[in-house]
Amino acid sequence: MVTETAPATPVGGPRTGDARRDVNAAAVLRAVLDHGPVARGRVAALTGLSPAAVSRQVVDLVRLGLLHERPELTAPGTGAVGRPQLPVDVDTGRIAVAGLHIGLPYTTFAFLDPRGNVLHRRELSNRGRTGRAVLRPLLERLPRLLAAAPDGRTVVGLGAVTGGSVDRERGLIVRHDPLRWRDLPLAALLSDASGLPVQVDNHARALTQAEILFGHPAARRSMVHLFVGHVVDAALAVAGTVHVGPASPTGDVAHLPVPDSDLLCHCGRTGCLAVAASDTTLFEAAAAEGITEQPDRAAFLAAVQAGDPRADRLVRRRAEIIGRALALLADVVNPDLLVLTETFALLDPAYLDVVRTEFARRSHLRRDADLLIAQQRGADVLAVAAGAAALTALHARPVHALTAAPRPHPPSPHPPTPHAPSYRGPHS
Template sequence: MTAPNRPRAVLAVDLGGTTMKGAVVDEFGRTLAQRTLLTPSHDVELALVELFTELRDLAVAAATIPVGAAVVTPGSVDESRGVVRYASNLGWQDMPLLDVLASALSLPVAVGHDVRSAGLAEQRFGAARGREDFVLIPIGTGVAAAVVTGGGTVTGATGAAGEFGHIPVIAGGEPCACGQRGCLEVYVSGAGLARRYAAAGGGERSSREIADRLGSDAIADRVWSEAVDVLAQGLNILTLLLDPGVIVLGGGFSRAGDALLEPLAERMTAGLAWRERPEVLTSELADEAGRIGAAILAFGAAGLGDVIDTWSAASVIGPSQATTRRSPAPVP
């Protein structure tokens, strides 16, 4: 017999090209169980079904009632139909992901874009809390943006809005994997920074290791400075187009702290002749934003979207994990 007082829970997965991060989240915003698996090189949808099946078993073992599921994924995503139009690192084109998952799980399912869903989480519980106009830009292996204006997320005509990393900012610049030249992602992403450092004779190092060498390594100083220049130019373009109240940076780059925020603030200010730059913050939710966004979508799919109104940042990520770094205040 079903116990009437068992809490409801959802199955939430943040799907990336490298890992699949899954969680069971109850109606109070608490994460009851987590699983992280490597994303396979093929048949990703089958591995995803297996992960969701395991999460459902974990939800039952935690004495909860699974009521919905959601996955957030990179690529061009038609969220209304639950179709991933194209995701190169997953090998998907016109993948009917919602139909695949709903059939396998027999639960209400939502499919969302990973960065836009992270933006939703950041708006509810993170650095953009209460903001109606902001941009979230996670900078990791690649770069994308969640654009929120007037309280609504911009998706675009084909679901491809937010490809911030593929704005060509350097005329005739270095080639990008997308086929263009001079894309922001070539210079600013973790992969781009590591590649440019190695090409300049610095050896094989991660972007975090390169940031740690600033001030003692001339090659690190040069490629980092060039990356900050390009990022400042891209953020100023967004500022002039969208007038965001705040820009939130996430991903590995944002963990460089003042080594990023201080020169970035100076160069943004220098590049905006007639207006102040917006405040630049680092994400409060960090790597948890996608998972939290997926949980929000899952409760919405289950018709229980109002339960998140009772959540707090402390409940969804734990009180010790919520931290924010701010750029220096704009000079009047």
């Protein structure tokens, strides 16, 4: 549970009508997420709202399935009576959001509860497809996937995230080079297939928002998140707000120079971080050295886990490159927190230590590497990214999200059989 709370009091001046109702509901939900189970009176103190306003919002949020009362937790013998002292908590049993993380080798589909816990995830192979061919089988299967919501929960939204440049306001994938996407109207395509409101975002921004909602307390002050997979992306947040720059990108760290790399980037230059640190380069190097028969994630992971010294050397070399990039980002931004999402730092703390050592050696401003952590969701990291876009919308405007959402398409009589695949790491 997060113990440090950003002020939940509504900001931006007086609000009226539905807008004020949603702002107040979001403030109450935030306080309960951070401190629940918590009494209404305590919520009023945390948010700055009147007890009557808190009570109205709690009634709405209970009716909509986001909160529930916990009378069994009222302390005995305290003499506390009445609803102001009745604990309320987030209800994780009635609604869910769905998410899709669309990467190069496979797509992760997941259900998450309102606290960001992954209820179910599965991986769907993209079978080498690129362009719109990636989406055709996914759009066909989506109604059946949504029909398998755990324990009969109501699915209230769908998030879809991927790498590259994403215009989340228009639901548009502006550019994703490995998938060969340009100006793809992903939100509209998914909404037509699912019947749900769809939120689309870049995966690094989505994971940054998830960290703010459910992760390290320092994330609400300022943080930088670096995602390393088949693409390399970063996101920045200050005061609990994820930055989105003009024309939709947060920024582009993919073309930071790696001095001793001569690999050719798609931009036409050599030595860009996007190629020097990418999964594609790593797996191709493993095949070239005979560690694996061909560039293959599963085979390379197996070699690393078996202790192959050649595989270990390649991973450590990439960890050093990542550490240098993070040192530069830290020196430029000076954040309270750095979060890394990368396969091997998640699998083995020894590789995170390599990143931290190189970071401390290279940074001019932050010699202490304690601000650098690996993303903490482990095997569920892509599932969390997938659902985070939908959860962000739900938490920001809970009343609007739950009263305006259309119902999904009727379920198929043959829902897919859930399974829990082994962890394969970030891959976009």
